Amino acid sequence: MANSGGPHLATFGAGCFWGVQRYFKKQFGNALINIKVGYSGGTASNALTNYEAVCTGKTGHAEAIQIEYDPSKTDYDSLVTYFFRIHDPTTKNRQGNDNGSQYRSVVFYHSEGQKGITESVMEKVKIHFKNPIVTEIVPATTFILAEDYHQDYLDKNPGGYCNHKLYW
Numbered sequence: 001m002a003n004s005g006g007p008h009l010a011t012f013g014a015g016c017f018w019g020v021q022r023y024f025k026k027q028f029g030n031a032l033i034n035i036k037v038g039y040s041g042g043t044a045s046n047a048l049t050n051y052e053a054v055c056t057g058k059t060g061h062a063e064a065i066q067i068e069y070d071p072s073k074t075d076y077d078s079l080v081t082y083f084f085r086i087h088d089p090t091t092k093n094r095q096g097n098d099n100g101s102q103y104r105s106v107v108f109y110h111s112e113g114q115k116g117i118t119e120s121v122m123e124k125v126k127i128h129f130k131n132p133i134v135t136e137i138v139p140a141t142t143f144i145l146a147e148d149y150h151q152d153y154l155d156k157n158p159g160g161y162c163n164h165k166l167y168w
Helices: 017-031 051-055 076-085 112-128
Strands: 008-014 032-040 062-069 105-109 136-139
Touching: 008 017, 008 076, 017 032, 017 062, 017 076, 062 105, 076 112, 105 112, 112 136
Parallel strands: 105 136
Antiparallel strands: 008 062, 008 105, 032 062
């Protein structure tokens, strides 16, 4: 879990962040204190990181969601398991029609405990996929909040693009 005394955080990249945010909100509801979309895992500074820059692939960032959750209502294991259910973790730098390193499958862990849970869950869920899982498991870095128009995008635009689905 997250560091004691602080918020319990989970950060995932699973393709276009619009769909990832929508799926987690629907599944976990009030167990989520906050869920935002943004960019993580890159090398460019905050001032140079925006949607257009991330889409070039030059910043190294992934589109990601950051969840603050209530551990009395859900746990990290459940969040990670769901992460693997809603995208194809066997495709490198691609989800559906979206191509590029910003769409990679990645878990940004906030503690060694989260890293261990992620590795354990990944081992369990691999039976659901024909091809090997290529999800990156890396330490969490600075999470840069995406532009306002990306936040809750599919709530504001219900017919908007989403390639996520439940795989099992």
